[in-house]
Amino acid sequence: MGTSPIKILIVDDIGETRENLRKLLSFDCGFLVIGEASNGKEAVALTKRLKPDIVLMDINMPVMDGIEATRIITVEAPMSTVVILSVQGEQEYLREAMAAGARNYLVKPFSVDELINTIRKTHDLEVQRRARIMPIVAPQRKLGRVVTVFSTKGGVGKTTIATNLAAELAKRSNRSVVLVDLDLQFGDIAIMLDTVPVRTIADIAREEEVDSEIVEACLFTHDTGIRVLPSPLRPEQSEIVTGRHVEAILGLLAESFDFIVIDLPQGLADISLTAMDAADIIFLITSLELPAIKNAGICLEIMDALGYEDDKVKLVVNRSSKEIGVDIGEMENALKRTVDIHIPSDGRLVVQSVNKGVPFVLSNPTAKVSLAIKDLARIVDPQSGGERTEKGGPYCEGISPRRRIAGMFAGIFSFFIHG
Numbered sequence: 001m002g003t004s005p006i007k008i009l010i011v012d013d014i015g016e017t018r019e020n021l022r023k024l025l026s027f028d029c030g031f032l033v034i035g036e037a038s039n040g041k042e043a044v045a046l047t048k049r050l051k052p053d054i055v056l057m058d059i060n061m062p063v064m065d066g067i068e069a070t071r072i073i074t075v076e077a078p079m080s081t082v083v084i085l086s087v088q089g090e091q092e093y094l095r096e097a098m099a100a101g102a103r104n105y106l107v108k109p110f111s112v113d114e115l116i117n118t119i120r121k122t123h124d125l126e127v128q129r130r131a132r133i134m135p136i137v138a139p140q141r142k143l144g145r146v147v148t149v150f151s152t153k154g155g156v157g158k159t160t161i162a163t164n165l166a167a168e169l170a171k172r173s174n175r176s177v178v179l180v181d182l183d184l185q186f187g188d189i190a191i192m193l194d195t196v197p198v199r200t201i202a203d204i205a206r207e208e209e210v211d212s213e214i215v216e217a218c219l220f221t222h223d224t225g226i227r228v229l230p231s232p233l234r235p236e237q238s239e240i241v242t243g244r245h246v247e248a249i250l251g252l253l254a255e256s257f258d259f260i261v262i263d264l265p266q267g268l269a270d271i272s273l274t275a276m277d278a279a280d281i282i283f284l285i286t287s288l289e290l291p292a293i294k295n296a297g298i299c300l301e302i303m304d305a306l307g308y309e310d311d312k313v314k315l316v317v318n319r320s321s322k323e324i325g326v327d328i329g330e331m332e333n334a335l336k337r338t339v340d341i342h343i344p345s346d347g348r349l350v351v352q353s354v355n356k357g358v359p360f361v362l363s364n365p366t367a368k369v370s371l372a373i374k375d376l377a378r379i380v381d382p383q384s385g386g387e388r389t390e391k392g393g394p395y396c397e398g399i400s401p402r403r404r405i406a407g408m409f410a411g412i413f414s415f416f417i418h419g
């Protein structure tokens with residue numbers, strides 16, 4: 001990690017050797033000895049618990065030797081790197097230790113400089129290597145469901161929906177939920193939840209390596225129980241956050257949360273595409289205005305071209321109303337697909353909720369707009385029964401059968417022209 005010291009575990013069966021190593025390492029504030037073990041078994045247990053960056057490992061030890069311990073650490077605690085401490089004449093063991101996954105070695109006796117340089121070089125190389133592989137490795141271990149809330153346009157209700165959906169998921173299923181604000185320039189999640197964040201996603205991007213510790217350190221906990229990863233405080237701080245960071249962060253969050261709800265900025269920028277690639281469900285939000293519908297149509301077509309599964313994209317109309325805007329049936333005809341969820345307009349409640357910093361699904365759980373959010377939550381978490389037993393209001397149509405779009409443009413334009 002950036003400026004934080006390299007954390008070291010010393011493993012040697014001789015107390016005096018451990019003491020000497022500790023002293024040598026204390027001369028350099030770039031190192032921090034976080035523990036000592038006197039045999040391989042202890043070393044494995046402590047590595048798993050303390051997660052050192054570097055394990056300085058002796059070879060010949062009672063109970064379990066350093067080679068066996070290295071093999072276990074390489075497989076079971078791959079975020080720690082082993083450097084072997086050997087004595088002259090142990091060449092054969094050394095080869096075995098390297099084959100077991102050790103990354104470097106020191107032959108005793110060694111100088112302070114040798115010790116420090118070896119640790120630093122090994123660590124630096126490992127950090128670089130991980131920066132490359134982590135985004136690829138992390139999503140493969142995915143457990144939680146990733147949900148993105150997206151639209152082509154600003155002001156259609158993405159942030160409102162993402163925030164309330166996260167609160168609803170946390171409430172109804174009592175599962176762990178993290179809300180990620182990827183509207184990096186002008187994110188509103190923190191203010192919607194009435195919080196001034198101390199750390200943001202920019203603090204993660206500043207680190208050399210994205211690991212679960214730094215991600216965890218940048219989350220805050222809202223009263224609702226949801227954890228939140230806020231967007232940078234200023235737009236100019238957003239530039240250091242890349243698609244690779246986002247991929248790594250989402251991969252790590254998916255390992256420890258049941259649901260990862262992501263609020264996106266408008267439009268198809270690189271970061272949004274990265275998040276949508278990683279998503280299990282994309283809620284595409286539109287209003288009932290012609291430009292928004294036209295753009296939603298184009299967007300559906302692009303998502304199809306990107307190979308997103310049919311079931312991954314859900315069409316959501318926000319501020320749905322029979323009185324104003326385009327008729328829903330006509331819109332469905334134009335887009336050649338049905339709307340999955342209708343969220344009604346409720347200006348009074350939504351504004352009140354934003355100003356209080358309390359999601360409306362909590363303050364007014366039976367309002368129609370809250371019931372519509374419950375329908376979204378049911379799509380995300382179909383296993384959970386929720387507390388609701390019956391469907392509410394004319395706006396809550398539930399999940400409709402889906403039809404894929406073909407000849408989107410033809411449909412839209414003939415609708416606009418002949419409509």
Ligand SMILES: Nc1ncnc2c1ncn2[C@@H]1O[C@H](COP(=O)(O)OP(=O)(O)O)[C@@H](O)[C@H]1O
Binds near residue numbers: 151345
């Ligand atoms: N269903 C709704 N009913 C009434 N007002 C809404 C609704 N959804 C969103 N709004 C209002 O619309 C505005 C834009 O919402 P916001 O969530 O910030 O959109 P976005 O994140 O897409 O830019 C806000 O003032 C919000 O209070």
Ligand SMILES: [Mg+2]
Binds near residue numbers: 158159188264
């Ligand atoms: Mg927003």
